[in-house]
Amino acid sequence: MRTEEIYLSSPEAREQDVESWASRGTLVTLQQQHRHVPGMQRLSLVEGNLLKLERRHRRSALCVYIDLGIVDPVPERERHVPLWCIATVLFSAIGVGLLIWLDSLPVPLTDLQFAGALAAVVGIGFGAGWLGVLRFRRMTVFLSRHGRIPLLRLVEKQPNAVEFRRFLESLCAAAGAAEDRMPADRQRYLALELQEHRRLADACAMGPDAYETAKARILSRH
Numbered sequence: 001m002r003t004e005e006i007y008l009s010s011p012e013a014r015e016q017d018v019e020s021w022a023s024r025g026t027l028v029t030l031q032q033q034h035r036h037v038p039g040m041q042r043l044s045l046v047e048g049n050l051l052k053l054e055r056r057h058r059r060s061a062l063c064v065y066i067d068l069g070i071v072d073p074v075p076e077r078e079r080h081v082p083l084w085c086i087a088t089v090l091f092s093a094i095g096v097g098l099l100i101w102l103d104s105l106p107v108p109l110t111d112l113q114f115a116g117a118l119a120a121v122v123g124i125g126f127g128a129g130w131l132g133v134l135r136f137r138r139m140t141v142f143l144s145r146h147g148r149i150p151l152l153r154l155v156e157k158q159p160n161a162v163e164f165r166r167f168l169e170s171l172c173a174a175a176g177a178a179e180d181r182m183p184a185d186r187q188r189y190l191a192l193e194l195q196e197h198r199r200l201a202d203a204c205a206m207g208p209d210a211y212e213t214a215k216a217r218i219l220s221r222h
Contacts, residue, residue: 030167049178064203069182073175078139085132092125147214
């Protein structure tokens with residue numbers, strides 16, 4: 001197993017690291033373009049326990065290397081359902097209940113009017129529910145080990161189940177093996193992870209709020 005330590009104390013060191021990372025061979029690649037992913041993202045697992053993240057969205061482009069030593073090899077799962085679909089189905093159910101209640105009162109509502117209103121409300125609720133099913137997605141999220149900040153979000157079964165599973169298994173195995181080359185001393189490990197979070201924040205791979213949250217969590221473990 002290749003062992004190395006990466007120090008990012010100066011811009012010159014960062015440039016040298018990026019140049020050395022770019023020369024490494026690609027092991028496996030996953031490309032995703034989906035409504036739950038901003039633009040197009042291409043993930044490449046490369047030699048030396050590194051992950052290359054390329055993302056293009058409108059006129060912006062991002063290319064950053066992530067040291068898998070700071071990535072938790074056990075991902076979490078997120079489920080995405082549009083909130084407006086849930087709200088529409090809920091209000092439709094309430095509307096059906098109100099119509100049934102009004103039908104039991106001496107309200108001047110003909111059978112035809114009642115049937116039409118009921119069909120309209122049920123149709124709206126069914127349509128919203130169907131769109132919710134179509135837009136429902138499961139996401140696999142990889143967090144940093146101690147900062148607990150999402151570093152990667154993958155749409156499951158995209159572009160297809162076989163390719164996604166192959167990349168996911170390779171990524172989990174590489175992230176697990178990467179921990180072996182991290183410093184054995186806990187303080188150095190945390191310091192290196194904090195440096196990596198800072199580098200990713202400088203590269204716009206994470207927002208400033210996410211970085212501050214990760215920084216606070218890492219420092220609390222010292």
